[in-house]
Amino acid sequence: MSKDSQGWRKKFGVIGPSTNTIVQPDFDDMRPYGVTNHYRGIFTPDANAVSNESFRAGAETIAGNTLDAVTNVMTCSPDYLVLGMSAVTFFDGGTGADRFQKQVEEHSGLKISFGSHACTAALNTYGGVKRIAVVSPYWPVMNTEVARYFGDMGFSVVRDIPLQCPSWTRIAHIGTPELRDALRKLDGDDVDAIVQVGTNLSMVRLAAAAELWLGKPVIAINTATYWHALRANGIQDKMPGFGRLLEEF
The missing domain is CATH 3.40.50.12500 (Rossmann fold)
Structure with missing residues (x-):
């Protein structure tokens, strides 16, 4: 064939x-x-x-x-x-x-x-992750849904940052400096991993770099x-x- x-x-x-x-x-x-x-x-x-x-x-x-x-x-x-x-x-x-x-x-x-479900699979693949922090381009009402979902999957969302983008296309305008600052605010000894959600947020390479200097999983949803x-x-x-x-x- x-x-x-x-x-x-x-x-x-x-x-x-x-x-x-x-x-x-x-x-x-x-x-x-x-x-x-x-x-x-x-x-x-x-x-x-x-x-x-x-x-x-x-x-x-x-x-x-x-x-x-x-x-x-x-x-x-x-x-x-x-x-x-x-x-x-x-x-x-x-x-x-x-x-x-x-x-x-x-x-x-x-x-x-x-x-x-892909983020859940990724967290489980890393192993040893129970407490997470989340960054999103969303508004607070949506971060509540994200926390609810991860709670159902057995994770605890310790902290979250909703960046509250003013439009769908403006999500893609968020750059590395703002995301780097968010990661620093989210990190802590009480967090096993950081998850970025919102597929129009460009973070695949920053997440990879952040894993090196944070020493823990940093998962970009894409x-x-x-x-x-x-x-x-x-x-x-x-x-x-x-x-x-x-x-x-």
Whole structure:
């Protein structure tokens, strides 16, 4: 049976908000030879997220448009789906994440990797992690959902920082200095690992560097999601420059 000439190992169908400009280059940077990523946008108006209420409403819009994007990407006959989205996958704790996974897998007929459960898998792979700190581009109402989810997964969120971005596209404008400051504020002897959520936040390389000077796991959600997709498909390539997760496990 013939295979795709470039995606001869695996073709990943990748979906994420249409406003997201970070997932596609992040995933492509982590792509091993013979694996291809095929990005399709979830229609997402760039509404201002200037309050807890408007942020939640915007995330609900993304959730409501997800299956249309899944239908779109299925036209290229992918082998597996990778969801480059974050907030939606934390709604309603572990039960909500499982429900979301079932909905997408039943609609597509494919297995999927997605942010919340990928971060859990990454934390469990490092081992010995119970207390975590979280940085996000979200508003406080969404960080509450993130903490609820991780609590359901057996972790305690000791501290969190919601960066409260004013719009979906502005998330991608957050740079290394602001994120570095957040990591310093989050770290402490009472924290076993730091997790960054929000897929339009560019932190895959900073997280890798931070592991060296903090001496503990620092997990960027895009790294965790793509790592999970590779390993779920039996692709064990070690990719340097993206932290211990992709280099060791």
